[in-house]
Amino acid sequence: MPRTTGSPDRSSWSRFDTPGSTVYLAGDRRTAYAETLAVARVANDFRNAIAFAARQFDVPVEEVSKMVQDDWTRNGNMVPGWLPASWRDGRLMYRLHVTEPRRWIDLTAAESIAALNRHLGEQLADTFGTGVITLATLAVEDREATTHIAQWLREQVLDDGNYAAGVRAHSKNGGGICWAYWMRRKDNALGTDPVTVLDETEIHRNDPDLNYVLAMYGLDCR
Numbered sequence: 025m026p027r028t029t030g031s032p033d034r035s036s037w038s039r040f041d042t043p044g045s046t047v048y049l050a051g052d053r054r055t056a057y058a059e060t061l062a063v064a065r066v067a068n069d070f071r072n073a074i075a076f077a078a079r080q081f082d083v084p085v086e087e088v089s090k091m092v093q094d095d096w097t098r099n100g101n102m103v104p105g106w107l108p109a110s111w112r113d114g115r116l117m118y119r120l121h122v123t124e125p126r127r128w129i130d131l132t133a134a135e136s137i138a139a140l141n142r143h144l145g146e147q148l149a150d151t152f153g154t155g156v157i158t159l160a161t162l163a164v165e166d167r168e169a170t171t172h173i174a175q176w177l178r179e180q181v182l183d184d185g186n187y188a189a190g191v192r193a194h195s196k197n198g199g200g201i202c203w204a205y206w207m208r209r210k211d212n213a214l215g216t217d218p219v220t221v222l223d224e225t226e227i228h229r230n231d232p233d234l235n236y237v238l239a240m241y242g243l244d245c246r
Contacts, residue, residue, distance in 0.1 A: 034168050035167055038167075039163075040170060040171070040174040040191050040193070041167075041174065042171065042174045042175040042178045043175065044211040045206070045210055045211055046190070046205065047205045047207060047219065048204055048205075049202065049203040049205060050200060050201075050202050050203075051202070051203075053117065054200070054233045054236055054237060055195050055201070057233055058197045058198075058241075059195055059202060061107070061237055061241060061243065064107055064243055065105075065243065070104050074088050074089050092104075093106075105243055105244060106243070106245070107238065107244065108245075109229075112227040112228070112229065112245070115227055116225065116226060116227065117226075117227055118221055118223075118224050119221070120219055120220065120221055121219070122189065122218060122219055123218040127182055127186060127189060128203065129190070129191045130191075131159075131194075132159075132193060137157060137159065141157045143176070148161075148169060151168075151172070152169045154169055161173075162193060162196075163194075174191065187208065188206075189206065190203055190205040191204050205217075207219075229245060
């Protein structure tokens with residue numbers, strides 16, 4: 025989704041979004057599912073709220089949980105811990121290829137972390153109250169910090185005189201590698217970015233990689 029410079033609230037942005045358009049890629053299917061479905065996990069806040077209500081009304085936790093699930097279903101909301109069939113039906117798994125040689129900023133490298141501290145450390149500390157920039161800073165839920173880091177990186181000219189295609193980073197959920205690709209040609213109205221769709225496949229309930237991630241997150245899928 026294209027992001028605009030004037031957006032005052034970046035809380036809904038993804039981790040390395042910048043003003044402009046960003047495409048996220050994963051190195052394998054399980055990592056793609058893990059990144060996409062992370063938001064569907066039942067958070068501790070929800071579990072605590074259910075437990076609190078059960079204590080207050082002296083009702084079993086399972087009964088309160090079912091009442092909440094039924095209420096959410098009636099209102100057309102996604103039930104916590106459940107992935108509806110419409111999620112699968114409305115999405116495809118794409119396999120992409122960046123067709124030109126690209127330079128990526130490797131955010132898993134110590135040199136990259138050192139450069140961020142050297143050039144952005146003081147600014148981030150003053151603006152967002154961050155301390156020393158580490159891998160944890162890049163994985164934090166504070167989108168103001170991570171998107172401002174990404175915006176600064178997008179504007180930098182590399183040693184070879186070119187701009188970076190995007191960033192390479194560990195999945196914050198563990199597992200594989202992810203990339204954030206900044207679509208400069210599209211944003212600058214210069215034509216099509218060098219990204220080719222190799223194939224696209226439907227997402228089925230018996231997909232072993234999907235089921236692996238569902239089990240890992242404690243989710244069910246209709």
